[in-house]
């Protein structure tokens with residue numbers, strides 16, 4: 001029972017509803033690796049968005065004040081509220097499962113059972129260790145098993161998971177798992193190539209470093225399929 005409680009604490013609302021119907025035995029040990037879920041508190045949605053904005057605004061004003069800024073200055077006094085609204089309604093809106101894109105599947109009328117690649121999707125996220133931007137390109141692919149989704153939905157899935165405090169590895173896996181779930185196939189590839197401002201604008205200050213993360217599921221685990229995907233994406237394949 002304890003195991004089940006630990007597990008429930010680490011899951012998103014919708015997955016929790018599913019899991020609560022299962023006994024601890026049914027969940028089993030192998031489901032305990034939930035490192036790919038964004039760590040959220042159980043009561044993450046007790047406060048309304050308006051209450052969250054108010055609270056964050058208050059605390060952000062404290063941070064600015066502590067730094068020695070004059071909060072009566074015309075240019076600064078609106079900043080705490082602006083930051084709070086940006087956090088809740090924009091750059092961290094992907095923490096709220098109710099903002100998850102609704103995906104409609106279509107029959108694959110063309111019997112197109114080849115690889116579909118959607119490349120160069122621009123994304124903006126934030127590093128959960130420093131709260132500064134991570135941004136770059138995502139390249140996705142899947143091999144249809146009879147169902148297809150609108151191309152813009154692929155983009156929306158990337159944006160939804162990006163709008164959270166993230167680490168790039170988890171972001172990549174969250175996008176891949178969501179694609180596998182909605183497309184009802186394991187054959188999904190996700191490649192993300194990004195710049196981390198916590199590396200380039202502070203700390204080690206390396207302006208050229210980029211981070212590449214990948215996920216290859218189903219047929220993409222086969223070398224030929226993977227090479228075909230990488231060829232379309234236009235990356236060097238000899239690494």
Ligand SMILES: [Zn+2]
Nearest residue numbers: 127129130198
């Ligand atoms: Zn960082």
